[in-house]
Amino acid sequence: MENFDFGAFAYQAIFYLFALIIVVSAAMVVFSRSIIYSAFSLLFTLFGVGAMYVYLSADFVAVTQIVVYVGGILILLLFGVMLTNKITQERLLTDVFNIVPSLVIMLAILGAILYTFLYRAKWHAGQERTTTVVEPIGYEVMTNYVLPFEIVSILLLVALMGAAYIARSEKKFGLEKRSN
Amino acid sequence: MRLFATIAPDALAASAAPVAADNAWVKALESFEVAGVPVGVWAIPAIPLVFIAVYALYVGVYGERKVSAFIQDRIGPNETGKWGLLQTIADILKLIQKEDVVPAAADKPLFVLGPLIVFVGAFAAFAVLPFSSAFIGADLNVGVFYAVSIVSVEAVGILMCGWGSNNKWSLFGAVRSVAQVVSYEIPASISILVGVMMAGSLSMQKIVMSQSGEYGILHYAVFQSPVAWLAMIIYFISALAECNRAPFDIPEAESELVSGYFTEYGGMKFAMIFLAEYASMFMTSVILSVLFLGGWNSPLPNIGPVALNDWTNGPVWGAFWIMLKGFFFVIVMMWVRWTLPRFRVDQLMYLCWKVLTPFALLTFAFAAVWELYVR
Numbered sequence: 001m002e003n004f005d006f007g008a009f010a011y012q013a014i015f016y017l018f019a020l021i022i023v024v025s026a027a028m029v030v031f032s033r034s035i036i037y038s039a040f041s042l043l044f045t046l047f048g049v050g051a052m053y054v055y056l057s058a059d060f061v062a063v064t065q066i067v068v069y070v071g072g073i074l075i076l077l078l079f080g081v082m083l084t085n086k087i088t089q090e091r092l093l094t095d096v097f098n099i100v101p102s103l104v105i106m107l108a109i110l111g112a113i114l115y116t117f118l119y120r121a122k123w124h125a126g127q128e129r130t131t132t133v134v135e136p137i138g139y140e141v142m143t144n145y146v147l148p149f150e151i152v153s154i155l156l157l158v159a160l161m162g163a164a165y166i167a168r169s170e171k172k173f174g175l176e177k178r179s180n
Numbered sequence: 181m182r183l184f185a186t187i188a189p190d191a192l193a194a195s196a197a198p199v200a201a202d203n204a205w206v207k208a209l210e211s212f213e214v215a216g217v218p219v220g221v222w223a224i225p226a227i228p229l230v231f232i233a234v235y236a237l238y239v240g241v242y243g244e245r246k247v248s249a250f251i252q253d254r255i256g257p258n259e260t261g262k263w264g265l266l267q268t269i270a271d272i273l274k275l276i277q278k279e280d281v282v283p284a285a286a287d288k289p290l291f292v293l294g295p296l297i298v299f300v301g302a303f304a305a306f307a308v309l310p311f312s313s314a315f316i317g318a319d320l321n322v323g324v325f326y327a328v329s330i331v332s333v334e335a336v337g338i339l340m341c342g343w344g345s346n347n348k349w350s351l352f353g354a355v356r357s358v359a360q361v362v363s364y365e366i367p368a369s370i371s372i373l374v375g376v377m378m379a380g381s382l383s384m385q386k387i388v389m390s391q392s393g394e395y396g397i398l399h400y401a402v403f404q405s406p407v408a409w410l411a412m413i414i415y416f417i418s419a420l421a422e423c424n425r426a427p428f429d430i431p432e433a434e435s436e437l438v439s440g441y442f443t444e445y446g447g448m449k450f451a452m453i454f455l456a457e458y459a460s461m462f463m464t465s466v467i468l469s470v471l472f473l474g475g476w477n478s479p480l481p482n483i484g485p486v487a488l489n490d491w492t493n494g495p496v497w498g499a500f501w502i503m504l505k506g507f508f509f510v511i512v513m514m515w516v517r518w519t520l521p522r523f524r525v526d527q528l529m530y531l532c533w534k535v536l537t538p539f540a541l542l543t544f545a546f547a548a549v550w551e552l553y554v555r
Contacts, residue, residue: 006218036343040290043297043336063325071332071365075358078339082355132321134382 015055022048039074039081046070060133203385205314205495224317228306232459237268239507240458244514251518278447283345286444290344294337295445295452301334302456305463310384311502312476314495323384324376327467328369331422334456335361338431338441341453345444353440357431360528361422367536368418374411374547375401375471378555388475396489397479402472405550407543412472414540416509419464421532423457426517430525458510465509466502476502 025044032038046069053062096102141149212220242257242265249256257264282288305327307317320326335358342354378401379387393399402408421428432440442453469475476498480488492501523531 006213036287037289040293040336040340043333047333059320059322060325063322063329067325067329067332070336071329071362075332075335075339075362078336079355079358082339082343082351134321 018048018051018055021045022052035081036078039078042074042077043070046074057128058133060137203314203316203319205312206316225307227315228309228311228317229303232303232306232455232462235462236455236458237272239510240461241268241271241454243511244517247511247514248518251515272451275447275451280447280449283347283444285346287344287346290340291444292344292449294341294344295442295449295456297337297340298334299337299452299456299459301330301332301337302459302463304330304333306459308384309463309466310388310470310475312495312498313385313388315499316385319383319385322382324372324382324387324467324471327463328365328372331361331365331460334460341445342441345441347444349437349439349443350441353431353433353437353443356437356525357424357441360424360428360431363529363532364418364421364428364536367414367532367540368422370537370540370544371411371415371418372467372471374405374408374544375415377544377547377551378404378408379471384470384475388470388477391474392477392493394482394489396477396481397474398481399477400472400474400479404555405547407546407550408472410539410543411547412468414536414543415468415471416512417531417536419468420513420516421528423460423464423513425457425461425513427520427523428528429517429522430528433522461510461513462506465506465513468509469502469505473505474501475505 021044025041025048028041029038029045032041047066049069050062050065053059053065206224209220209223210218212218212223245267246256248254257267260266260270282291308320308323308327310316310319338357338361339354342350342352342357345351375387376382379390381387381390391399391401391404397403402412420426424431431437432442437443442450445453466475478489478492478497478501480492482489
């Protein structure tokens with residue numbers, strides 16, 4: 001007990017707790033028979049990934065992860081599931097088919113990824129960041145990356161207009177156009 | 181693009197404030213250990229939790245009942261204890277003793293998990309609220325952004341409650357509530373950005389520090405720009421909607437939906453949902469006062485030798501001022517609730533997308549020009 005560093009232990013323990021949460025909830029997403037449970041399990045997966053970003057000292061990315069994935073995509077997904085009666089009543093098929101070929105493909109992909117990570121990748125321990133990342137991100141987005149930034153916003157605008165056009169009631173001018 | 185690179189660091193330097201936020205109480209708690217186990221660290225989150233419980237009992241439930249009674253010319257709770265002060269204690273004792281009922285048709289895991297997630301979402305934001313220059317759970321570099329993001333967890337919890345109850349009123353209430361929260365996040369975030377832009381930082385303590393000075397209230401952000409008051413009002417209205425408070429309480433509209441997404445809840449689960457509502461009311465009030473009304477800075481000015489500002493600043497005074505400002509807006513929210521009638525769904529969406537969002541964008545553009553060229 002003399003040299004037991006409680007802080008470092010708690011740091012490790014919380015990391016593995018989040019890792020466990022990610023794996024278990026991701027497994028729930030895949031194996032659950034009810035699509036609504038799959039969708040709600042995603043909350044824990046996405047939140048856990050946010051925690052991983054915190055462990056990488058990327059606080060801005062972590063919070064963005066929660067805003068975009070939990071606040072945006074997950075809620076949209078849940079709305080989609082809840083408003084579609086047919087999906088929620090259906091029991092999903094989660095059985096295993098074609099066990100031999102799928103096992104071979106899975107092991108091959110896993111082996112390839114592990115081989116790349118363990119032998120080919122050039123890992124190096126970076127300096128632990130202590131300063132804020134918010135200001136550098138702001139400067140970079142407004143200087144070096146201003147064109148991609150603007151193009152992304154135009155892309156989002158186009159998507160928004162497309163969604164509004166599709167969602168519009170057809171009787172106004174959708175039918176007229178189609179009859180022409 | 182040189183413009184940004186040259187101006188922004190000056191703005192940051194100008195916001196270096198005379199009052200320092202040293203987080204002394206948090207640091208003292210962090211170093212408090214018993215036999216190598218850092219007990220003090222557990223006390224840091226426990227303090228806001230206890231605070232929420234006490235505040236929800238007295239300012240929340242008791243205050244709301246007394247305010248509504250005053251507005252409707254009634255007396256309110258007055259039997260249990262002096263002025264009815266023990267009424268909420270009695271209510272809590274009743275809630276704790278109640279049987280924990282789960283409806284037979286409910287989706288049990290979601291029904292049980294829902295209130296927990298709602299409360300966690302509301303409580304997690306308290307980590308970044310600056311209760312004093314010496315006490316903030318975590319002075320993150322992205323404090324305000326975090327507080328905005330974590331509200332969406334609450335929305336997922338509300339959907340869980342509504343779906344898990346397996347009741348048409350609950351589901352309607354939950355879907356309405358989430359649609360409302362997601363929509364009003366946009367004007368709220370844009371008006372928060374106005375405050376952030378004026379302070380030049382996302383960190384809560386830095387935002388507060390940028391508003392301190394010897395003239396007290398005149399240094400508050402709301403008086404530093406001709407449009408800051410508009411951003412403040414837009415944020416306040418959006419905050420009402422995000423907390424599902426009247427006039428934006430269509431998610432629990434009693435006349436249509438019984439009581440919305442928590443129709444099926446009773447006992448402690450109901451108490452959790454209620455606690456979360458009062459917690460998020462206080463949270464939005466504090467964020468409003470941090471962004472626009474100087475947070476824990478004293479509003480009193482120094483007048484020559486009568487240094488009122490110096491005398492009324494400091495960690496303990498800071499806690500007093502932020503509580504005062506937070507409770508003030510909580511009381512205003514109650515006042516609004518018992519004064520205005522409820523919006524219809526279409527009016528609600530009209531207000532958000534056609535009034536608040538355009539005005540918030542205009543305010544944002546004007547505030548940006550003002551910050552760059554005038555201030």
